[in-house]
Amino acid sequence: MLVPMHGVGGAQDLPIPASFAIAGAGAALVISFGVLAVAWRQPRFAGATAGTPLPAALAKVIQGRGLGLVARLLGLAFFAYLAWITIWGPDLVVNPVFGIVYVLLWVGLVPASLLLGPVWKTMSPLRTIYAAIEKAAGPHGRNGLYELPDRVGYWPAAFGLFAFVWLELVHDRATYIGSVQLFLALYLVYVLLGAVFFGEKWFARADPFEVYSTLIAQLSPIGRRSDGRLAWQSPLHHLDAFNPSPSRVAVIAVLLGSTAYDSFSRSSHWVRLSQAVPMDYTLLGTLTLLAFCAFVGVTFSAGAMLTPTPKGIRRAQLPALFAHSVVPIIVGYVIAHYLTLLAEYGQQVLIYMSDPMVNGSNLFGTAEWEVNYFLSREPATVALIKVLAVLGGHVLGVVAAHDRAVRLLPREHRISGQLGLLVVMVTYTVGGLFLLFSG
Amino acid sequence: MTPKGDRIDAKVGEPVTFIVQSDRAGGLHVHSSPEQTPEFVKGMSILEVVIDRPGLVEVEEHESGALIVQLEVR
Numbered sequence: 001m002l003v004p005m006h007g008v009g010g011a012q013d014l015p016i017p018a019s020f021a022i023a024g025a026g027a028a029l030v031i032s033f034g035v036l037a038v039a040w041r042q043p044r045f046a047g048a049t050a051g052t053p054l055p056a057a058l059a060k061v062i063q064g065r066g067l068g069l070v071a072r073l074l075g076l077a078f079f080a081y082l083a084w085i086t087i088w089g090p091d092l093v094v095n096p097v098f099g100i101v102y103v104l105l106w107v108g109l110v111p112a113s114l115l116l117g118p119v120w121k122t123m124s125p126l127r128t129i130y131a132a133i134e135k136a137a138g139p140h141g142r143n144g145l146y147e148l149p150d151r152v153g154y155w156p157a158a159f160g161l162f163a164f165v166w167l168e169l170v171h172d173r174a175t176y177i178g179s180v181q182l183f184l185a186l187y188l189v190y191v192l193l194g195a196v197f198f199g200e201k202w203f204a205r206a207d208p209f210e211v212y213s214t215l216i217a218q219l220s221p222i223g224r225r226s227d228g229r230l231a232w233q234s235p236l237h238h239l240d241a242f243n244p245s246p247s248r249v250a251v252i253a254v255l256l257g258s259t260a261y262d263s264f265s266r267s268s269h270w271v272r273l274s275q276a277v278p279m280d281y282t283l284l285g286t287l288t289l290l291a292f293c294a295f296v297g298v299t300f301s302a303g304a305m306l307t308p309t310p311k312g313i314r315r316a317q318l319p320a321l322f323a324h325s326v327v328p329i330i331v332g333y334v335i336a337h338y339l340t341l342l343a344e345y346g347q348q349v350l351i352y353m354s355d356p357m358v359n360g361s362n363l364f365g366t367a368e369w370e371v372n373y374f375l376s377r378e379p380a381t382v383a384l385i386k387v388l389a390v391l392g393g394h395v396l397g398v399v400a401a402h403d404r405a406v407r408l409l410p411r412e413h414r415i416s417g418q419l420g421l422l423v424v425m426v427t428y429t430v431g432g433l434f435l436l437f438s439g
Numbered sequence: 440m441t442p443k444g445d446r447i448d449a450k451v452g453e454p455v456t457f458i459v460q461s462d463r464a465g466g467l468h469v470h471s472s473p474e475q476t477p478e479f480v481k482g483m484s485i486l487e488v489v490i491d492r493p494g495l496v497e498v499e500e501h502e503s504g505a506l507i508v509q510l511e512v513r
Contacts, residue, residue: 010472011494014511093474172504266495271444271506344472373472379493379513439495 006175008098009345011376012266013439016383021437024387028429031391032398032422036415039399043407047241051223051231059230062222071122079125085356086184091177096356098175099349101184102168107338108346109209110331113216120213126188127203130195144199153247156206158254160190162293164208165258169265170285211251218242218327219396235328239400242324249297249319252326256428257293259333263435264292299424300326306420307405308413321408322421325401329425332393333432336386340375347371386436394429398422444506451493451512457486466501476501 054062061067082100089095112119121127164183173179187208194202203210223233223241242248264270265285277284301319309315347369354367362368375382401421409417449455457467459479469475469488477486490496496510 007470007474010470010474011490011492011496011512012470014493014495014513268444268446268509271509275443348472371472373492376472376492376494 006093006098006173008102008175009341013340013376013382013386014379015439016386016433016436017380018437020383020387021433024391024433025430027391028394028426028433031395032426035395035398035402036418036422039402041406041414043403045237045240045400045403047223047233047237047239048226050237050240051225051233053225053229053231054222062230068122071119072125072128075123075125076128078123082184086177086181089177089356090358092358093175094352094355094358095177096349096352097177097180099345099352101180102174103338103341103345104349105209106164106168107334107342109213110216110334110338111342113213114219114331115221116217117220117222118210118214118217120207120210121204124203124207124210126191126195126207127200130192130200130203133192133196134200144195144202145197148198148201148205152205153245154205154211154251155247156190156194156202157208157211158247158250160187160206160208161212161251161254162258165254165261166286166289169258169262170282170289172282212255215248215251215255215327216331218324219331236396236400236403239324239327239396240403242327244317244320244323246316246320249301249323252323252330253293253297253300255330256326256333257296258289259330259337260296260432260435261289261292263337263432263439264288267435267439269438296428299427300421303421303424307417308410310408310410313408318408322401322404325397325404325421325425328393328396328400329428330393332390335389335393336432336436339385339389340382343375344371344373383436387433390429390432390436394425397425401425440500440503440505440507442508445508447508447510449490449496449510449512452489452491454487454489455510457484457488457498459484459486467507468499468501468504470497470499 085097167183168174191207194206218239219235222230223238225231304319304322305315348371350366351369354362354364405418406414460483461479464480466476466478471490490512493513498507
């Protein structure tokens, strides 16, 4: 018998019905211009000062050594398990390493960070290893050998994120153990060696998983106010405290562009395109992925800059100052594209995890489970969730951008100055719905 | 190899029949969940596949990984 050796996930979601896509696109248009017409004229979100402080006891637990230690130990256990199955596990589809990296880690990072905050920063086994190196090096090894220049920003992470999505979405051997071994080895060296050179700051700027998780955590319910206290914050207040940096525009461009590319590259459009263009499949995929990311980066920057510039701000700074408004749009896209994968294939990964060496063991007691395909059985419900997720992300994005615009833009241009970005956001949403419909 | 990724409608629980004409023995890789791998022989083979849940299912030639059809199962 032939055994499927490679590949992640089985059946994909059906395309959403045309009526859903049209209704969603219409709603996006109406809501967008509605927000513009009737919404507040004075800024309301203040991430740095908003929110009710957490009860002292809860804040103490969250910031305490105990919880931090537990998170670090969990991170190390995860690292050890992943290293074990990556180095010694079989090159077969039943090796859980593929599902862990591409589904549980990459997709699961989004809901985990939404609910719990910057989980990867808290758990990161690489930060733990670095802390050990730093301790061993003594007082001279602290904070790296060189100062990381500010202009580097988040570019190292944008590069790392692009490398990861390229491996996942373009590389034809993404689900072969050799590719994953090589990627994880390079990731380890890139992040740890960078930290040795540039100190702890490197993690927040270069580790793709940490930068992704921290970005999404900007919508989580607990934020830190400028007075240092942890506070319950509504997602839009918390989002407002986003640290703007031009390179973070590149990060959001890679995240949103690659998710759209993933949808496109599974569609019949892609099948036709790749057969019509006489070019190496991998090269065409690489160029198309780059084009999707560049499209987001360029259109977003252009949309944000298409306004009279307020006093004291250079036009080139505007994209960074509005970049936070794309975060909810990314979350909406991720839910729409990966919900079924995470909920159903995620179960399959948990099953594989109990027997990674395929020798009949049942490490976590999940080996006998069976996958419950509760979502695939209800394609209409899934389609509805997708449209609502994309729309919800869009609304939060538009509202966040509106609030920033009334804070920053000169009074007489507060409304007209938003039009460029609004058109861009509607484009992302209608485009996303189109990909979901025509997939 | 033809077809090259055509979209085909199918019904949940009803068999989809593949009539395969090949110059070598091999197999199909049906990306349903769980996956299915019916095999064909050199010459003509008739294969039947049943998909038991709605979804978009890619069918590839096993060895080359080339996409043959996408089944839109409703």
